[in-house]
Amino acid sequence: MKKTRLCDLLGIEYPIIQGGMVWIANAELAAAVSNAGGLGLISPNAGMSPDGDQVENLKKQIEVAKSLTSKPFGVNLPIMNNPQIEALVDVCIEAKVKVAVTAAGNPALYTARFKEAGIKILHLVAAVRHAQSAEKRGVDAVIAEGYEAGGHNGLDELTTMTLVPQVADAISIPVVAAGGIADARGIVAALALGAEGVQMGTRFVATLECAAHQNFKDAVIKASDTDTAITGRKIGPTRILKNEIATKLLEMEAAGASAQELQTFIGGGRSRRGQFEGDLVNGEAYCGSIAGMIKEIKSVAEVINDIVKSYDKVVAELK
């Protein structure tokens, strides 16, 4: 498999990052990915109870990950609507994690602090102007995430196929492609488009090590190509597995419901309930539209080894 600038930047063998999925990207998952040669990411609230403290939880998760791997791993830090973001940044710096991924917010806020601390910083973007702004603020690489990705999504609805080459043309730091990637074919495609690595989320939900509830893992491997939908365009577009909640949200949106009405209907805690508790009726399960291609729950090592083994074959078939 090709070594890219991302491998050198992060000190990893394969240019594969595991998405730091809220509630479920725990230390065990991150460490397994890093041990297999990729970069694991921890979510600060992974495995936490609803009334838990993200800051204390992150400290523990980092400790566990360090006990499981000597390889680099990172932390996913969505900025927006996160009252504890400052304290979480402090934890990452004190614990000397190797990589921070920021998203949904201004990359100017923490980039300088991370860089001073010797932490590599990647910022999630969903349009060219965001990538240019992130590069200007000094981030080390961007993750360009397309419309097919699970969970929170950009407002501009650019797909991985169109976003990645345009971002790659616009900036000179490495670009990581995210959204719609779950096997070697997707990685080869992403690299052809100009990316130097990929981030995969949904593929890692369906692994033995992920803290996702078994119901969620089972739903991913049973999903068809059309079993996810973007919901909540007015309050922050989010791709989830289709269920009653999704159907109701889409109906409300079609009828012109206001942001307030949608927010009231959703309430709080649904993503934990869906992903971690396995309540796929009243919960929300963030899921990419590539779920239809994922047919088996595997160990993280199997996922990564299968990709590495297939990569050269996919490239050879292009001739």
Add this chain to the structure above:
Amino acid sequence: MKKTRLCDLLGIEYPIIQGGMVWIANAELAAAVSNAGGLGLISPNAGMSPDGDQVENLKKQIEVAKSLTSKPFGVNLPIMNNPQIEALVDVCIEAKVKVAVTAAGNPALYTARFKEAGIKILHLVAAVRHAQSAEKRGVDAVIAEGYEAGGHNGLDELTTMTLVPQVADAISIPVVAAGGIADARGIVAALALGAEGVQMGTRFVATLECAAHQNFKDAVIKASDTDTAITGRKIGPTRILKNEIATKLLEMEAAGASAQELQTFIGGGRSRRGQFEGDLVNGEAYCGSIAGMIKEIKSVAEVINDIVKSYDKVVAELK
């Protein structure tokens, strides 16, 4: 550039199909694409006046194309809402065109007739179940079109990155990837995902030979990554260049406008006005979200030669 089963099936040198774009995919464009080694497609209403007769127009277009190329070309035949579809099918059969592309309708309707006449038939699909159904009805190949594509779009919003590998896994006939492809990087990506060819529309709008109005061509090369939007989800999702019409439609949709209200607002003839007459204020210009990557109006031969020249380089960089 790789020879695929699609090349053999259609008798073409490169696995590149030019989208049969309504109003603007004229004989000159199709012939230029076929002469350059791809497969050109004619739209029955290309260059026609608003009160013209599609059937007579298509006859003339086929005649002109035959005078300009001895290579295979095809005709694009959207089925739905086309009262003249039967007569158009007759014209294709009588004129012995080599390829018919059907879309937006049941592939069972005309496949047998085309096959009896020795015409290769490709059907446009936007989800796995449609691809399986088309294969069962006997079509020779499917065109799997993602959410990033310009013009009419599938209801399931699958992107090229997620649609193509899932379709390729589900059927055994060749898959052509469409949506978001405008250079060699996109073609390599599509082939890596399992496609055996690509269809490009927007890239061919910005060519010297296309019948698109100069205003439309200029708008394509000036577009940024975020200058298109999906409009009309309730009446048939359509990706167009953002303009006042698009903004108004999106506002109406967000406010819960009914299908009837949206249809009344749009009225008729807007796509001809935008694309062929160049009225980008009151017209609609169908445009893919890869427009942001297209920076130059070129001849068709240049477009294809540039891709062919770059293909091996893109593949070589994957190692």
